Amino acid sequence: MTLTHPPAPGAVWRRGNLSVLLHRRSVLVGLALFGLVVAVGLVTLSVGNFAISIPDTVRTLLGNGSVDTDYVIFERRLPRLLTALAAGAAFGASGALFQSLTRNPLGSPDIIGFTAGASTGALSAFLLIGTTLQYVATGAIIGGLVSAAVVYGLAYRRGTNSYRLVLIGVAVQLLLLSTNTFLLMRADVLDAQSASWWLVGSLNGRNYSYAAIAGTAVVLLLPAALLLHRRCLMLELGDASARALGVPVERSRLAVVAVGVGLAAAATASVGPIAFVALAAPQLARRLTTATGPGVLPAALMGALLLSVSDLIAQHGLGEDQAPVGVVSSCLGGGYLIWMLSRARQGG
């Protein structure tokens, strides 16, 4: 604890020539969210038809389980949980990057067409090429990148204006959603059925290969997003100021878009175009941290928490019926969106 109050936008750690700036509240919020994610994870692994006590769950995870608990946890529940956590984190981080870039809470990939683009890509691959996971994932990533290129291409006019970008993104999203409907109508009935289940966003039957897609994106792209954090902070000052302060604006923006689309597309490939996690997680996290900038890590943790809680509710909170997780997250997120928009009106 320093007694004086030096003018620094956070807590400073210095050693020799190195110095790191930390936002205190973000660190605390991050730790708290991490704790909650672990707690929800343990509960998710323990509840179900075959209930396992929390201590037994921990024991099993540490490699000392029985044959039964090993099977239930490692074969059934853990892959699904990991998929939820990785996809939630990827959606949350992607939303944080795009909301920062567009300086607009609505500028998130599930509103401005990138998630929809990924789902169109995945659906085309699934229905037209082959149903294996590799095709679906590749299709999702190509679809996400193409839709981002289209939205940015249309919105670009002497630099990008956030308002234009969001409006064009919403329009592109509508086109993509009707394309998805069209693809489904043309498809074989059985294919269409499993595809529409996927389109709502579902974690049913997710094994480790699904977890691996979102997980790989998180492991590779989350550090990249953290490296771009300071540039995002500077881009929020506007193009002119950012450039005058030595930020290579176009290059930085391109990098942020690439990382953000990669995260959203990988998450979409593994769980479907789940709505609202990318929209709500960064905003909720920011409200807790009160930090400026994208706040990628708190948003990722919040995303993981939202999706795993949604899935817990989807699996066990609705009595005998199981709903796809996308339905639950849409209900939670839709309520959040209405709340946010009505508050924005009042706040002016």
Add this chain to the structure above:
Amino acid sequence: MSNGHSDHSGDLSGSGLTLGYDRRIVSRDLTVSIPPGSFTVIIGPNACGKSTLLKALSGIVTPNDGTVVLDGKELSRYPAKALARKLGLLPQSASAPDAITVVDLVSRGRYPYQRMLRQWSAEDEEAVTSAMAATGVTDLADRPVDELSGGQRQRVWLAMVLAQQTQLLLLDEPTTFLDIAHQIDVLDLCADLHEQGGRTLVAVLHDLNHAARYATHLIVMSQGAIVAEGKPAEVLTEQLVTDVFGLQCQVIDDPQTGTPMVVPAHRRSRSREFALGSGLAS
């Protein structure tokens, strides 16, 4: 404030500049040079290309043709951060991110000195402290910028550019939207930075009398071209104001400073042709 800038004094000039957006040309074959150590003020009617020129001089728009040279080296050949350590710009419409605090915004001015693992050095802290003291915003440090008055906010933006510790400061309409007392306040601050800090300042101003009072060098623009430049007393004549702004006026001595002072002619003595003529052209 140090005077360690003496080796290269921030010698900025542009020659043969063609500036514009897309296919729209704003300036053609413009040549300009900022006297080192001066407080240069650019005036001209709306949309005549003042901001465009300032952006070109600071390297945030690339000229379609021609070159801008700073201390003997073309602007485009500077690495981005190296340039940002020599030249600072306050754009015309700077907007702060939501809920950012004053100290956070001022600290952003240190970006050109920072690296991934050198995020907040003792020099950064020192620069931010003195920038906030010089602009009188130290007490506002933890306040959100969007809750400040216009005058306070402008001081905070100036503090951010000051924290950049550049020899050259380019300010686009730093006094717009401020009441008269705050305008003078900001201009006095600029004059202090110029006189005591030994910096070269370039500012776009709208008020001709303020320009005449504070400028050591005046540049007058019209329709993308520089039509006059020099000492305010030599440049700011009745004929020039009539030609450039389409306003009949009388130029008298400012009773306080002796610099030229523009007094618009009474509406009854203005001829009709001016009221309908070039004054409305822009």
